[in-house]
Amino acid sequence: xxxxxxxxxxDVYYGTFHAVADVSMMIEARSVTALIGPSGCGKSTFLxxxxxxxxxxxxxxxxGTVTVDxxxxxxxxxxxxxxxxxIGMVFQRPNPFPTMSIAENVLAGVRLNNRRISKSDAxxxxxxxxxxxxxxxxxxxRLDRPGSSLSGGQQQRxxxxxxxxxxxxxxxxDEPASALDPISTxxxxxxxxxxxxxxxxxxxxxxxxxxARVSDRTAFFNVAGTxxxxxxxxxxxxxxxxxxxxxxxxxxxxxxxxx
Amino acid sequence: xxxxxxxxxRQEDDDLQAARRPHRDTAGRVFAGLSTGAGTLILVVLAxxxxxxxxxxxPALTAGSEELAAIxxxxxxxxxxxxxxxxxxxxxxxxxxxxxMAVPVAVGIALFISHYAPRRLAASLGYVVDLLAAIPSVIxxxxxxxxxxxxxxxxxxxxxxxxxxIPLFEGPAATPPRVMMTVGVVLAVMILxxxxxxxxxxxxxxxxxxxEAALALGATRWEMVRMAVLPFGRSGxxxxxxxGLGRALGETMAVLMILSPGxxxxxxxxxxxxxxxxxxxxxxxxxxxxxxxxSALIATGLALFVITxxxxxxxxxVVARRKxxxxxx
Amino acid sequence: xxxxxxxxxxxxxxxxxxxxxxxxxxxxxxxxxxxxxxxxFLIALVPLVSVIWTVLGNGIERLSPYFxxxxxxxxxxxxxxxxxxxxxxxxxxxxxxxxxxxxxxGLLTAIYLVEYGRGRLARxxxxxxxxMTGIPSIVAGLFAYALFAIFFGPGVRFGVVxxxxxxxxxxxxxxxxxxxxxxxxxxELREAAYALGxxxxxxxxxxxxxxxxxxxxxxxxxxxxxxxxxxxxxLITLGVIDxxxxxxxxxxxxxxxxYVFRQYSQGLVPCAPEAADCIATINYDRAWAAALVLIxxxxxxxxxxxxxxxxxxxxxxx
Numbered sequence: 001x002x003x004x005x006x007x008x009x010x011d012v013y014y015g016t017f018h019a020v021a022d023v024s025m026m027i028e029a030r031s032v033t034a035l036i037g038p039s040g041c042g043k044s045t046f047l048x049x050x051x052x053x054x055x056x057x058x059x060x061x062x063x064g065t066v067t068v069d070x071x072x073x074x075x076x077x078x079x080x081x082x083x084x085x086x087i088g089m090v091f092q093r094p095n096p097f098p099t100m101s102i103a104e105n106v107l108a109g110v111r112l113n114n115r116r117i118s119k120s121d122a123x124x125x126x127x128x129x130x131x132x133x134x135x136x137x138x139x140x141x142r143l144d145r146p147g148s149s150l151s152g153g154q155q156q157r158x159x160x161x162x163x164x165x166x167x168x169x170x171x172x173x174d175e176p177a178s179a180l181d182p183i184s185t186x187x188x189x190x191x192x193x194x195x196x197x198x199x200x201x202x203x204x205x206x207x208x209x210x211x212a213r214v215s216d217r218t219a220f221f222n223v224a225g226t227x228x229x230x231x232x233x234x235x236x237x238x239x240x241x242x243x244x245x246x247x248x249x250x251x252x253x254x255x256x257x258x259x
Numbered sequence: 260x261x262x263x264x265x266x267x268x269r270q271e272d273d274d275l276q277a278a279r280r281p282h283r284d285t286a287g288r289v290f291a292g293l294s295t296g297a298g299t300l301i302l303v304v305l306a307x308x309x310x311x312x313x314x315x316x317x318p319a320l321t322a323g324s325e326e327l328a329a330i331x332x333x334x335x336x337x338x339x340x341x342x343x344x345x346x347x348x349x350x351x352x353x354x355x356x357x358x359x360m361a362v363p364v365a366v367g368i369a370l371f372i373s374h375y376a377p378r379r380l381a382a383s384l385g386y387v388v389d390l391l392a393a394i395p396s397v398i399x400x401x402x403x404x405x406x407x408x409x410x411x412x413x414x415x416x417x418x419x420x421x422x423x424x425i426p427l428f429e430g431p432a433a434t435p436p437r438v439m440m441t442v443g444v445v446l447a448v449m450i451l452x453x454x455x456x457x458x459x460x461x462x463x464x465x466x467x468x469x470x471e472a473a474l475a476l477g478a479t480r481w482e483m484v485r486m487a488v489l490p491f492g493r494s495g496x497x498x499x500x501x502x503g504l505g506r507a508l509g510e511t512m513a514v515l516m517i518l519s520p521g522x523x524x525x526x527x528x529x530x531x532x533x534x535x536x537x538x539x540x541x542x543x544x545x546x547x548x549x550x551x552x553x554s555a556l557i558a559t560g561l562a563l564f565v566i567t568x569x570x571x572x573x574x575x576x577v578v579a580r581r582k583x584x585x586x587x588x
Numbered sequence: 589x590x591x592x593x594x595x596x597x598x599x600x601x602x603x604x605x606x607x608x609x610x611x612x613x614x615x616x617x618x619x620x621x622x623x624x625x626x627x628x629f630l631i632a633l634v635p636l637v638s639v640i641w642t643v644l645g646n647g648i649e650r651l652s653p654y655f656x657x658x659x660x661x662x663x664x665x666x667x668x669x670x671x672x673x674x675x676x677x678x679x680x681x682x683x684x685x686x687x688x689x690x691x692x693x694g695l696l697t698a699i700y701l702v703e704y705g706r707g708r709l710a711r712x713x714x715x716x717x718x719x720m721t722g723i724p725s726i727v728a729g730l731f732a733y734a735l736f737a738i739f740f741g742p743g744v745r746f747g748v749v750x751x752x753x754x755x756x757x758x759x760x761x762x763x764x765x766x767x768x769x770x771x772x773x774x775x776e777l778r779e780a781a782y783a784l785g786x787x788x789x790x791x792x793x794x795x796x797x798x799x800x801x802x803x804x805x806x807x808x809x810x811x812x813x814x815x816x817x818x819x820x821x822x823l824i825t826l827g828v829i830d831x832x833x834x835x836x837x838x839x840x841x842x843x844x845x846x847y848v849f850r851q852y853s854q855g856l857v858p859c860a861p862e863a864a865d866c867i868a869t870i871n872y873d874r875a876w877a878a879a880l881v882l883i884x885x886x887x888x889x890x891x892x893x894x895x896x897x898x899x900x901x902x903x904x905x906x
């Protein structure tokens with residue numbers, strides 16, 4: 001069910017501001033693709049265009065195509081709500097719904113489509129999703145406690161469980177571990193390594209080591225200056241990118257000379 | 260915020276220095292005393308309101324039924340409690356009716372301003388709704404009595420004819436419709452801006468994180484509102500409604516100018532001469548009342564004071580609790 | 589359709605179907621709620637437009653310079669005469685006096701809360717200021733009456749009683765808005781003054797108040813706009829009268845809102861068919877015209893408050 005994403009000549013604008021220019025890339029199915037680059041290079045913006053979340057901001061628009069399984073996400077016939085269901089997202093800061101219990105949080109997305117899900121189906125889905133997010137053992141005895149009672153790392157895994165419960169084809173992660181402590185970060189990274197067997201994963205990260213550890217391919221974004229659009233500088237196998245990048249700027253960034 | 264006002268400090272540096280030494284202690288202490296005194300005065304006034312009302316109400320509270328019966332507008336064989344009863348009932352009916360009509364509309368308006376209207380328009384739209392609060396209540400009374408009631412006559416008639424089997428809409432609807440239902444509509448309009456203002460603020464504070472979480476799960480805008488905005492704003496909405504309720508309980512003129520009064524425990528909202536509220540009753544009887552009559556009216560005013568005080572304190576308590584809650588997160 | 593995929597992954601529809609055929613029910617509900625929410629806003633506009641429209645339409649005819657400069661003295665029946673001069677005088681004097689009481693008390697209380705207030709007293713003041721905002725206006729009127737009746741006996745009715753009633757309603761509003769404005773004054777300003785050796789009270793007077801003056805004036809104007817339309821407390825503390833009274837300390841006084849109510853409650857005039865000088869609706873006409881003047885005053889105060897706020901904001905913003 002995992003699909004690959006084909007991005008062609010993508011430009012993103014916020015009003016008159018040209019945020020991301022001319023990005024083309026192929027994102028492989030059942031793999032982890034890391035997007036790296038300095039702040040303001042447009043990598044998060046680009047990530048959000050992959051499930052049309054950027055449209056939440058008024059005045060945002062896109063030129064170019066993002067094709068999944070032969071369908072352009074920006075085709076007028078495509079419903080952005082359906083896109084976000086098929087392409088899940090995990091955010092920088094864990095954001096479980098504070099008024100819902102752990103189980104309700106997992107089911108939140110599913111209930112949108114299927115109100116009358118039976119009790120046993122729901123329980124099964126909660127268990128498989130939480131197992132999929134490596135959280136089941138920790139929370140199985142307190143599924144009816146509020147999601148906000150968990151630790152930060154657990155909350156983030158709960159959010160991942162919530163995202164995979166709707167069985168998306170692709171998972172987007174926007175710096176999923178940047179607000180977490182090192183141990184929780186490790187748990188998330190292990191989880192990503194397991195999830196890539198079933199999902200196409202795109203992850204934005206500020207952390208070079210993390211990109212090197214979890215990703216199969218890495219794309220480096222850069223920006224020439226403030227007011228300039230961010231651009232894709234190069235993209236390659238992660239091992240190649242971190243050992244012998246073909247562009248000087250990539251090497252400078254990876255070796256910590258700027259950013 | 261910046262410091263464009265610092266230059267005045269420098270300019271006046273010299274005379275400040277000069278002014279400071281001789282008066283420093285006395286002036287500073289007097290000023291601190293004055294402002295503390297003003298703060299305390301507020302507490303004293305509130306206590307005085309309660310004390311004076313109680314003092315003035317005392318004669319009526321302790322009067323026998325024969326004495327009270329001498330007041331023309333108090334029914335025979337009545338104690339003051341039996342007189343206040345229907346008034347409290349009428350006050351509550353009017354306020355609850357107004358609340359039931361106002362809250363759904365206010366939530367809609369607040370959502371429209373916070374999540375549906377274009378961002379640039381939101382502030383001006385909010386101001387338009389606030390204008391409703393600026394209109395004096397006597398003008399709502401005039402409007403309700405002379406303009407709105409004539410237009411509602413047909414609607415109430417239809418309600419009584421078609422839904423008359425429900426006790427609330429028992430017919431035949433009074434014409435002109437100087438009835439509770441009309442009062443409820445006007446009061447609802449009056450409390451609408453209060454509820455809307457608070458609800459709007461609360462909805463605007465919904466964390467973006469939660470809104471995006473809902474959208475990223477494939478929620479439509481309305482589903483996002485239901486998953487993230489409404490649960491987050493619930494306690495704020497409760498306290499907003501209570502503030503509106505407090506206002507509706509104490510509203511005088513709109514009721515006085517529209518309602519045809521009566522002292523019964525009736526739920527028939529379309530019949531005239533069934534209900535009266537405490538506030539309107541005071542305004543109606545006060546100008547002609549004897550000293551004992553005034554005392555009886557003040558006793559009813561005391562009841563109103565206690566009810567609104569309780570409602571408002573409850574509302575503030577909910578707000579304060581919510582603050583603690585979000586502060587802890 | 590999409591719902592079935594959760595239970596039967598093998599029978600998964602194509603990606604195109606998943607992305608282009610959204611759940612109709614959910615889409616309809618979403619659209620429907622957008623319509624409902626938008627119409628809630630439009631519903632709120634109906635009374636606003638209708639109140640302003642009817643007051644304007646019904647009031648403009650009787651409104652004339654004559655109407656503004658004469659009182660109701662000697663006017664009776666359906667006479668085509670009478671005006672609101674006495675009511676304007678009363679409204680200005682009573683509201684003015686209430687402002688004189690409320691602004692110093694309210695402002696000082698706000699200063700206490702922001703600059704001095706710590707601990708239980710401050711918390712109590714904050715809480716009860718909030719509670720006081722909710723006092724029904726008629727109860728404020730009863731309180732003022734009960735207070736003055738102690739000294740002047742029952743049946744007391746003169747300007748100051750009404751002004752006290754209004755200030756009970758006005759003070760908490762002034763406290764709230766001034767407090768908010770004082771809290772907006774950046775702490776660096778205070779510290780800059782302290783660093784120059786300026787004592788606290790002078791810092792407050794010369795720096796803090798001066799910085800916040802625009803916001804405070806706005807707040808006071810809005811508070812005046814709020815109480816200038818109060819009717820019920822004045823009805824029981826000032827009574828009604830047809831002639832001009834310039835003395836706040838003696839005798840009944842008319843005010844604009846009470847005038848509106850008074851004219852409204854006198855209702856239609858029974859005119860003899862042959863009487864040429866008799867207008868049956870004269871009382872309602874006067875009520876509408878006075879309402880128009882009242883609305884105009886309130887709107888001007890609101891507008892003025894906005895202008896003051898706008899005039900002072902750039903000075904603080906840059």
